[in-house]
Amino acid sequence: MTTTPHPEASTETTAVGESRLHIALRGDLDHENADAFVRDVAARLSARPEATDLRLSCAGLDHIDSMGLSALLMIRRHARTTRVRLHLDERPAHLERLLRLTGTLDYLTGPDGTERGAGSPPAPADGPS
Template sequence: MTTSHPPTFTLTVQAEPTALVIHVGGDLDYETCDELMRTADQHLADRRTAQGRLLDLRVDFTGLDSIDSMGLSTLLMIRRRTDAAGVRLHLDGRPPGLERLLEITGTLDYLTAPCDVGKGERRPGAG
């Protein structure tokens, strides 16, 4: 009998003066994406850091091992929510696998476009 090993997944949150950094490690997939969404939602709802207004949400993928379609769907939902909140989204430390997924699905420009914090507008392809 083979035993199944649970997926490896870690989230750590680091607060900066006007930004929040969510460090993602392991596999962002069907089984783990809800945790990332809940974490982002919680901080976007508050829209504040300990030292002021939340202007930037940085998701650091340096420790990402893999991502599936649900992980991508979660990133798209986070982008919609950051736009609505007037918060800039940054996808930092993208490994080659994530970069390739964003390119072949045509979502790279949308997810990395800068947002005008004052108006919540995004400019696809500009960043």
């Protein structure tokens, strides 16, 4: 039996101006590297307290599992507590599908987690109709 090495997620960081941090994600984001990815992104944000926008370029994301999704959710929470807007740019079809299936698309891509995306069903009304 031949095994292949696990394709690690890698990131490339580019500071764009003083207020924007751009991180390009490549490879897999899964149970083997999700925790390290969260620590890495949190450290980069902590090193840039003037940042107001974090742009994660997802074009190079080959695979994401439930732990990878959890990592994105943790990054979103961390970004929100530090008043940084998270942007998931260049989302591949498999990521877009996962976000829609899990109901996390609006939370991860909306400015405050409440924005309804185009084509999303209306939010349920409170109380009886």
